[in-house]
Amino acid sequence: MTTPSAPPAIRFRDQGLAPVWERVQAGQRLSAQDGLACLQTHDLLALGQMADYVKRKLWGDRVFFVFNRQINPTNLCVLSCTFCDFARKKGDAGAYEMTIDEILSRLDPEMHEVHITGGHHPDWPLERYEGIIRSIHEAFPGIRIKAWTASEIDYFCKRFKMTPEEVLARMKAAGLDSMPGGGAEVFSERVRSALFPGKNTAGRWLDIHRIAHRMGIASNATLLYGHIETCEERIAHMVLLRELQDEAPGFLAFIPLEYQVGDTHLVSRQASVMDDLKTIATSRLMLDNFPHIKAYWVMMGEETASIALSFGASDLDGTIGEERIAHAARAASPVGLARERMLRLIRDAGKVPVERDALYHEVHVYDD
Numbered sequence: 103m104t105t106p107s108a109p110p111a112i113r114f115r116d117q118g119l120a121p122v123w124e125r126v127q128a129g130q131r132l133s134a135q136d137g138l139a140c141l142q143t144h145d146l147l148a149l150g151q152m153a154d155y156v157k158r159k160l161w162g163d164r165v166f167f168v169f170n171r172q173i174n175p176t177n178l179c180v181l182s183c184t185f186c187d188f189a190r191k192k193g194d195a196g197a198y199e200m201t202i203d204e205i206l207s208r209l210d211p212e213m214h215e216v217h218i219t220g221g222h223h224p225d226w227p228l229e230r231y232e233g234i235i236r237s238i239h240e241a242f243p244g245i246r247i248k249a250w251t252a253s254e255i256d257y258f259c260k261r262f263k264m265t266p267e268e269v270l271a272r273m274k275a276a277g278l279d280s281m282p283g284g285g286a287e288v289f290s291e292r293v294r295s296a297l298f299p300g301k302n303t304a305g306r307w308l309d310i311h312r313i314a315h316r317m318g319i320a321s322n323a324t325l326l327y328g329h330i331e332t333c334e335e336r337i338a339h340m341v342l343l344r345e346l347q348d349e350a351p352g353f354l355a356f357i358p359l360e361y362q363v364g365d366t367h368l369v370s371r372q373a374s375v376m377d378d379l380k381t382i383a384t385s386r387l388m389l390d391n392f393p394h395i396k397a398y399w400v401m402m403g404e405e406t407a408s409i410a411l412s413f414g415a416s417d418l419d420g421t422i423g424e425e426r427i428a429h430a431a432r433a434a435s436p437v438g439l440a441r442e443r444m445l446r447l448i449r450d451a452g453k454v455p456v457e458r459d460a461l462y463h464e465v466h467v468y469d470d
């Protein structure tokens with residue numbers, strides 16, 4: 103927490119936002135109706151000022167990032183989600199499986215996080231997934247391991263006839279520190295049955311994160327937006343996450359993931375920069391119990407992510423190294439960024455870069 107800054111004098115073009123601002127200044131929780139007013143407004147600058155006020159109260163000018171590596175151990179997947187360009191079936195061109203040695207060769211002891219997620223492999227045993235965590239933990243004890251989405255945990259439970267508690271206890275004993283926020287997509291039965299009918303329900307995703315938090319495993323939460331979902335569904339998703347965070351705290355960051363059109367073409371064009379910034383700002387205002395909102399540069403692009411740092415975002419994710427999920431859908435961003443480029447993105451936005459680990463422990467403040 104930093105010293106609260108005085109609320110800015112906001113000139114509203116959309117007077118519908120004025121009562122929202124009253125509530126934000128009074129520190130009151132926003133309703134779903136308020137969230138909709140934010141997401142649907144054309145008064146982007148007023149919305150951004152409100153979200154920036156909340157972000158500054160929490161973190162001042164500081165913006166977090168991590169020197170990390172993303173590992174996607176396989177793209178073989180039993181699911182057939184219609185938004186995904188990454189998954190392959192056995193024998194498909196481009197299908198791959200990484201060995202543990204290949205995974206270890208991508209890591210460097212200077213890193214502070216490895217983010218691991220991949221396809222739901224048709225026949226890897228649990229020991230293979232557990233072995234990935236254990237081998238990394240043994241070879242690089244200083245790297246914090248953020249691995250397996252709730253979707254993957256749900257898949258392990260079904261395949262190996264185990265409870266989430268049993269699977270998570272095995273992973274934790276092997277060296278798991280936290281869980282990424284993927285697999286949440288949009289908490290809407292309508293969208294689930296249209297786009298990812300084989301995947302976990304919203305209730306199951308939330309249950310697994312509840313269990314993880316109670317076991318002392320921190321996690322993140324995502325929202326896949328910019329396809330067939332409605333504004334109401336985006337807001338309902340945020341409300342469910344906020345309720346879970348009240349009940350079983352443990353979320354570190356919320357990450358809106360901009361759908362990459364790629365070859366799946368659920369819609370004809372990518373979400374606009376306006377939509378990206380409104381989603382970031384609205385989530386900062388709605389998720390009053392989440393420490394961080396992450397501007398994921400891989401999917402929204404570096405330029406929009408840098409602007410998002412003045413619209414409520416307090417985290418840029420990391421250097422990543424070799425991202426494959428968004429790039430399978432032809433994301434225009436680079437596959438990784440050097441630490442110096444992260445620093446420049448944050449400084450160009452007039453912010454102070456803070457390097458962190460996966461659990462948001464500070465590693466270095468670049469305030470010189």
Ligand code: V47
Pocket residue numbers: 185186187188219251281282283284285286287322323324326357359360361362363364398401419427428431
């Ligand atoms: O769950 C798949 C999404 C997610 C596409 O926790 C797509 O710190 C856009 O969860 N366009 C995996 N998105 C990535 C993820 C993530 C990313 C960054 C940080 C964190 C974190 C988590 O990627 C999947 C799915 O929602 N996805 N295909 C696509 N075409």
